[in-house]
Amino acid sequence: APIYGDSETRYDLWISYRRALTPKVRMSVQLNLRNLFTSKKLIPVIANPDGSVGSYRMAEGTTAELTTRFEF
Numbered sequence: 001a002p003i004y005g006d007s008e009t010r011y012d013l014w015i016s017y018r019r020a021l022t023p024k025v026r027m028s029v030q031l032n033l034r035n036l037f038t039s040k041k042l043i044p045v046i047a048n049p050d051g052s053v054g055s056y057r058m059a060e061g062t063t064a065e066l067t068t069r070f071e072f
Contacts, residue, residue: 003047011036026071034063 016030038061046055 003051005044008043010034010038021070024072028069028071030067030069032065032067034065035060036062038062 013033013036014030016028018026018028020026038059040061041059042056043059044053044055045057046053048054
């Protein structure tokens with residue numbers, strides 16, 4: 001009989017801003033947020049034949065990445 005785990009829903013968000021610094025140079029800034037509304041918790045990944053959990057993995061929490069780009 002199959003053993004099913006809980007479903008996982010993840011939300012990501014990004015926002016960016018762009019402007020011209022000079023007539024020939026443009027700048028853009030972008031903020032990426034991954035796994036919003038999640039917390040670090042243990043997630044079962046392997047089940048033993050008797051149905052008990054054999055192994056867990058750690059869920060990734062929210063991460064942020066800020067990038068800046070200059071275009072010439």
